Amino acid sequence: MKEPTPKQKEILQKLVEGKTAKEVARDLGVSYQTVKQHTRKLRDRIGVVSIYRAVAMAVVFGWVKLPGKDSAAGPDQKASRHAQAPKC
Numbered sequence: 001m002k003e004p005t006p007k008q009k010e011i012l013q014k015l016v017e018g019k020t021a022k023e024v025a026r027d028l029g030v031s032y033q034t035v036k037q038h039t040r041k042l043r044d045r046i047g048v049v050s051i052y053r054a055v056a057m058a059v060v061f062g063w064v065k066l067p068g069k070d071s072a073a074g075p076d077q078k079a080s081r082h083a084q085a086p087k088c
Contacts, residue, residue, distance in 0.1 A: 001046050004063055008042040011035060012058040015051065017067050 004012060014024045025035045039051050048054050058064045 013064045
């Protein structure tokens with residue numbers, strides 16, 4: 001599996017933010033078909049059949065940042081739900 005190109009990461013980031021392919025195309029100033037072509041090549045590059053799996057992988061591998069987060073959560077970062085638990 002190869003890492004996505006910078007353009008593919010840019011598209012993934014916008015998808016993670018909840019944008020549609022048409023919105024991504026508008027934001028990047030390209031056609032909808034160009035975005036679809038980039039996502040198809042991305043899926044081939046990382047070996048998945050759906051863009052949903054590509055987005056999930058992007059989050060897991062830290063290729064994109066989750067909205068509202070300061071940094072992407074990579075596979076070696078452990079998050080604890082109880083790390084900031086209030087004292088009783």
